[in-house]
Structures are given as structure tokens and as C-alpha cells.
Amino acid sequence: MMKAIRLTAAGAPLEEQNIPVPAIGPGDILVRVKAAGICHSDAHYRAGTSPVAFVPITLGHEIAGTVEQVGEGVDSPQLGDRVCLHYLVSCGACPACAAGAEQFCQQGRMLGKHRDGGFAEFIAVPARNAVPLPAEIPFDQGAILMCSSATSFHALRKARLSAGETVAIFGAGGLGMSAVQLARAAGALDVYAVDINPAKLRIAESYGAIAINAAEHDPVPAIRSATSGRGVDVALELIGLPQTMAQAVQSLAVFGRAVLVGISDKPFEVASYTDLIGREAEVIGCSDHLLQELPILLQFVRRRRLDLSQVITQRVPLEAAAINAALDGLSRYGSEVRTVVVP
Numbered sequence: 001m002m003k004a005i006r007l008t009a010a011g012a013p014l015e016e017q018n019i020p021v022p023a024i025g026p027g028d029i030l031v032r033v034k035a036a037g038i039c040h041s042d043a044h045y046r047a048g049t050s051p052v053a054f055v056p057i058t059l060g061h062e063i064a065g066t067v068e069q070v071g072e073g074v075d076s077p078q079l080g081d082r083v084c085l086h087y088l089v090s091c092g093a094c095p096a097c098a099a100g101a102e103q104f105c106q107q108g109r110m111l112g113k114h115r116d117g118g119f120a121e122f123i124a125v126p127a128r129n130a131v132p133l134p135a136e137i138p139f140d141q142g143a144i145l146m147c148s149s150a151t152s153f154h155a156l157r158k159a160r161l162s163a164g165e166t167v168a169i170f171g172a173g174g175l176g177m178s179a180v181q182l183a184r185a186a187g188a189l190d191v192y193a194v195d196i197n198p199a200k201l202r203i204a205e206s207y208g209a210i211a212i213n214a215a216e217h218d219p220v221p222a223i224r225s226a227t228s229g230r231g232v233d234v235a236l237e238l239i240g241l242p243q244t245m246a247q248a249v250q251s252l253a254v255f256g257r258a259v260l261v262g263i264s265d266k267p268f269e270v271a272s273y274t275d276l277i278g279r280e281a282e283v284i285g286c287s288d289h290l291l292q293e294l295p296i297l298l299q300f301v302r303r304r305r306l307d308l309s310q311v312i313t314q315r316v317p318l319e320a321a322a323i324n325a326a327l328d329g330l331s332r333y334g335s336e337v338r339t340v341v342v343p
Helices: 040-047 137-159 174-185 198-206 219-226 242-250 272-279 291-302 318-333
Strands: 002-007 015-019 029-039 062-070 082-085 122-125 130-132 166-170 190-195 208-213 232-236 252-260 282-286 312-316 338-341
Touching: 015 198, 029 082, 029 137, 029 318, 062 122, 062 137, 062 242, 062 252, 082 137, 122 291, 130 291, 137 174, 137 232, 137 252, 137 291, 137 338, 166 219, 166 242, 174 190, 174 232, 190 198, 190 219, 190 291, 198 208, 198 291, 208 219, 208 272, 232 242, 242 272, 252 272, 312 318, 318 338
Parallel strands: 166 190, 166 232, 190 208, 232 252, 252 282, 312 338
Antiparallel strands: 002 015, 029 062, 029 122, 029 338, 062 082, 082 130
16 A cells, blocks of 8 residues: 545545555556655646546656556666656557647546546556656656646747747746746747746746746836837746736737646637737647657756756645645745655
8 A cells, every 4th residue: 555645526635545556567667756746737636627537536747756666568667767757648659649749649648637646655657658867867856847847848849939039938936947947048038037926036037037026017018118119029828817828918029929838717818909910929829748858858957957956945745734735825826936745
């Protein structure tokens, strides 16, 4: 048996349960969880804003650990290897997977949403979901790379960011801190970080961002003023609020691209001519990320182009009360950037 922190009903606090250690089949591995990040999506799952597939279910999709068992036919990874886990289990054979768009696999199942996740002592996944974690990258950083960094990287790729362009990032949380650094690594001329939390903005500034405190200034005229009225080429919305989605679109320059990442169950308004047609601007949806992007991210960390040392602002044990408290903070858009569960 093993300890797991599980969602038993939408809108209810997570509960600790003792459940069997998951069995593995051919092609699978069993991973001893060393770190599991707590994502804003987990708060949405707990609230029921984004429904899970079934209850009870173990949440947690940012996972790193060591290989405890390997199934028949698995040559790599091997016992004891350090790994981080791609959170989408896909079939690998359907048209979407063949096209390199496995996030749209009709049989795709996300860890911590459609199958048990990482707020537990062990997790079973297909071996192909394991990405080697270099020894110099700590487990907690390897875990948050699997969602917050990977999703930001995918969003910037969707935005078609080119060197010399300007970027506004709405939300200086876990995704935002990676987005600031990755945008700069891609050659962004200026990167604006928009948030209402001064502590988060100070961290973003340390990564090279120009801070805009939305609690003190309307970010749209602030961005336009800072760009001589032009606006930004790329805006990433990482919060999931109708207000900030609209602001991301309104901050765009001619030919600008707004990429929406944050999850919301509410619509937002767009002035079709002023915001889009008159600028030939674009609004782009961004869903998840790709397995093929993860090794690139690990190289960014190894080459010190992506620094996650300040992003993890809290570590908590594998206990229901501690994880629920962290989720409460995310629901309030609190001051913690990224919290990691360390079993």
C-alpha cells in the first residue's frame, strides 16, 4: 500500500488515502515520486472548473522521481534512473500523434486528471513518458519543468516569437517566470511582466522583465506608453481571467499575436475591428505542450538559460492539509510562485 492525496468530490478538500501501489504492465515503469509540483490547474480540478475523469483520483501532473520497477520489453529507462514525466499518456499511433500533436490524441489521458497522478508515493506510466533528468537538475525543478516551463515554451512557439520582438506576459506565477526567461532566450527585445503582486514582479525583474503592477496602473496604456504607443508583438495570457484576456488582446501591436493559456469557464469581449481587424492581430489558443519539447527545455536549464531556483517558493510534505493550503493560495492568486510536494 502507499499514501496518496486524492480528490473525492468536486469542490471538496483533497483527502489522504492508502491505496495499492499501482501495478505495471508491458512497456510500463513504476516511478518513486521525489517531487510533484502544484499547478493552478490542480486548483481548477479541485473546484470542478475543469472536471476530472472520475473520483476518487490522485491529482498532480508535474512529476519527477526515480525508476522503481520496469515492465516487460522496457530497455530504457532502467532501474534507479532519474526521470521526469510527460503528463500526457497518448496512443502514439493515431493521426494526431503521427502529426506530432499528441495533445489532441483521442485516447490521450492526462496524469492527475484522467488517470492517477503524482500526489502519491508511486506512479505507473508508459516508459515512453519518461524523460531522463540530468543529475545536475534537482527533482523539484525537474517536476515543474513538466508543466509550467513546458506550457510557456509551447505558448511562445505558438506565438511565432522572433528575435527583436516585444512580449507582454500576463501573470508572473510559475508559468510566467519561465515565459520571461524563455522569451529572452529566444531574442525578445523587451519583456513586460504584468501582475498585481509586488513580490512576484520583483522576481520577474530579476529575470530581466520590465514590471507592470496592474494593481497600480491599467496595464494596456502602460504597455502602450512603454512601447511608444505601438503595443507588443506577442502577449501571453497565463491567468485565465476574462479581464486579463481582453487586456492581452488590447495590448497588441499591428500583426500582434495574443496566446491564451489560462483556463477559464467565462467568455471575454473583443472589439473586433479595433482590437483585431484593424491591426490584423491574432488570438491563439494554446493547449498543453509536446513530448518533443521537453528535452529542449532540459538543455535550457543545463545551459543556464532557464533558472528555476527562485521559482520554487515553497516545499510541502505529502499531506492533505499542506496541499489543500497551497491550492487555497492559488485560488486566491496568492504570493507563492510555485509550490512543490516532496514526499
